Amino acid sequence: MTPSEGERPEKISERTFVVIPAFNEDRVIADVLKEVLGVYPDVILVDDGSTDRTAEIAFEAGAQVLRHPFNLGQGAALQTGIDYAIRNGASLIVTFDADGQHEVGDVATMIGLLERNDADVVLGSRFLGRTDGLARSKRLLLKGAILFTNATSGLRLTDTHNGLRVMRARAARRIRLTQNGMAHASELLHQIAALRLRFIEAPVTVRYSAYSAAKGQAVTGALSILYDLFYARISK
Amino acid sequence: MIAQVTLTAALLAVLAYAFAQRIRLRWFRLSVASICALGVVIIWDPALATRAANAVNIGRGADLITYLWIALSFAVTVNVHLRLKVNDDRMTRLAREIAILNASRKRTFVPGGDSRAIPEMLPSSSGTASLD
Numbered sequence: 001m002t003p004s005e006g007e008r009p010e011k012i013s014e015r016t017f018v019v020i021p022a023f024n025e026d027r028v029i030a031d032v033l034k035e036v037l038g039v040y041p042d043v044i045l046v047d048d049g050s051t052d053r054t055a056e057i058a059f060e061a062g063a064q065v066l067r068h069p070f071n072l073g074q075g076a077a078l079q080t081g082i083d084y085a086i087r088n089g090a091s092l093i094v095t096f097d098a099d100g101q102h103e104v105g106d107v108a109t110m111i112g113l114l115e116r117n118d119a120d121v122v123l124g125s126r127f128l129g130r131t132d133g134l135a136r137s138k139r140l141l142l143k144g145a146i147l148f149t150n151a152t153s154g155l156r157l158t159d160t161h162n163g164l165r166v167m168r169a170r171a172a173r174r175i176r177l178t179q180n181g182m183a184h185a186s187e188l189l190h191q192i193a194a195l196r197l198r199f200i201e202a203p204v205t206v207r208y209s210a211y212s213a214a215k216g217q218a219v220t221g222a223l224s225i226l227y228d229l230f231y232a233r234i235s236k
Numbered sequence: 237m238i239a240q241v242t243l244t245a246a247l248l249a250v251l252a253y254a255f256a257q258r259i260r261l262r263w264f265r266l267s268v269a270s271i272c273a274l275g276v277v278i279i280w281d282p283a284l285a286t287r288a289a290n291a292v293n294i295g296r297g298a299d300l301i302t303y304l305w306i307a308l309s310f311a312v313t314v315n316v317h318l319r320l321k322v323n324d325d326r327m328t329r330l331a332r333e334i335a336i337l338n339a340s341r342k343r344t345f346v347p348g349g350d351s352r353a354i355p356e357m358l359p360s361s362s363g364t365a366s367l368d
Contacts, residue, residue: 046335066335072328080332084339180328 015092016111017042017085020063021077022098026052028211033061035104036096044084045098046077054098075184079177090169097163099212106204110166113202120171120197123157123189124164129203138208149186153193157201161185164204171197243279247272271308 018040022029029045036043045063047055049071059065066084068077078095085093092114094107106129110122126134142161149160163185167175174195179187192199254268278285278301285297294300 064339066339068331068335070331072331076328076332080335083332084336087336178325180324 015042015088015090016040016094017044017081017088017090017092018094018096018107019044019046019078019081019085020096020098021046021048021074021081022050022054022058023048023071023074023077024050024052024054025098026050026054026057028100029054029098030057030061032096032098032100033058033063037062039104040094040107042085042090044081046081046084048072048074048077073180073184074182075177075187076180078184082172082175082177086169086173090172093167093169093172095163095165095167100209101206101212102164103205103207106164106202107166110164110202110204113200114166114168117200118198119200120168121192121199122166123159123199123201124162124204125157125159125201126162126204126206127158128201130205131208132205133208134206135208145186149189153186153190155189155193157189159201160189162204162206164206171195240279244276247275247279 018036020032020036020043022045025032033043033045043063045055045058045065047058047065047067049068055065055067064084066080068080081095082093092111094110096102096104096107102124106124110124113119114122131139142159146157146160150156161182165188174197175188175191177184177187177191251268251272255265278297282297285301287297289295289297289300292300294303
């Protein structure tokens with residue numbers, strides 16, 4: 001059963017921080033934050049050098065706002081938010097997308113799974129859960145990414161590029177994202193595998209609107225991710 | 237003779253520039269000195285390049301020099317790329333610390349380099365907070 005809006009999930013840890021990396025999301029961020037702040041008071045929005053009013057809107061909505069002085073990439077923004085959460089006493093860290101694709105109700109389910117299974121990380125999976133409006137081309141791209149990441153990480157996941165995750169602070173402290181761009185998603189999974197963190201997948205819902213679909217990864221972006229991962233591997 | 241003197245002077249200028257940089261790595265200085273020394277020798281004894289080329293089954297000295305130049309250029313490109321990556325990492329860490337520091341001090345970064353305090357944190361503030 002998914003908790004209704006405003007209802008705090010059972011056994012929630014003392015300090016649960018929700019980290020939301022954002023870049024030019026002023027059209028949707030107010031609604032996203034209203035939904036998240038309704039359940040979780042500690043929301044960290046990391047504005048990744050936006051040129052619109054994302055940071056101002058987030059501040060007015062009541063989020064704790066961090067601003068990169070220039071655009072670095074989602075991976076960098078995520079690590080910044082995680083570092084800030086840890087320094088401010090987080091017990092659990094939730095990563096959540098800024099474009100309105102995720103449902104805040106899924107977070108409680110994931111936290112429950114984390115605590116019942118004594119896991120370090122819970123990874124959201126749209127393919128175990130539900131997708132609304134996922135284009136076929138995007139589905140194929142995601143499936144390709146899943147095959148690649150599973151092959152290179154040794155994990156067996158059903159969704160390797162989902163921004164909805166819950167992790168214990170003790171696990172987050174051991175993870176260090178160095179990929180500033182979208183390759184951070186694969187890098188995170190590689191580190192989970194290398195550090196032998198206990199993880200489970202949870203069914204989540206991902207909603208695709210025309211807005212969020214337009215902001216998603218194109219094929220050229222996928223090639224860029226592959227290059228970043230290849231370069232990271234050879235430069236070790 | 238004019239060309240040889242000019243080219244020799246150019247190589248010596250490169251050598252001086254390299255040593256004037258604040259790079260104290262022995263291998264770097266040795267590499268630059270070796271390449272410049274080899275270059276000066278080949279300038280004054282072009283037949284040496286041809287003999288060296290023949291020794292490795294390459295027809296002409298000019299071809300050998302071209303191949304070596306390509307290899308050297310590739311090495312330099314890779315080195316520059318690696319240095320850029322190191323700088324990118326440093327900039328990321330710096331930007332991260334700025335963002336966290338500003339948030340911790342209740343300030344927010346405004347494009348253009350202006351860092352302002354959030355008004356309600358100021359003792360004499362009143363009214364609705366504005367970041368403009």
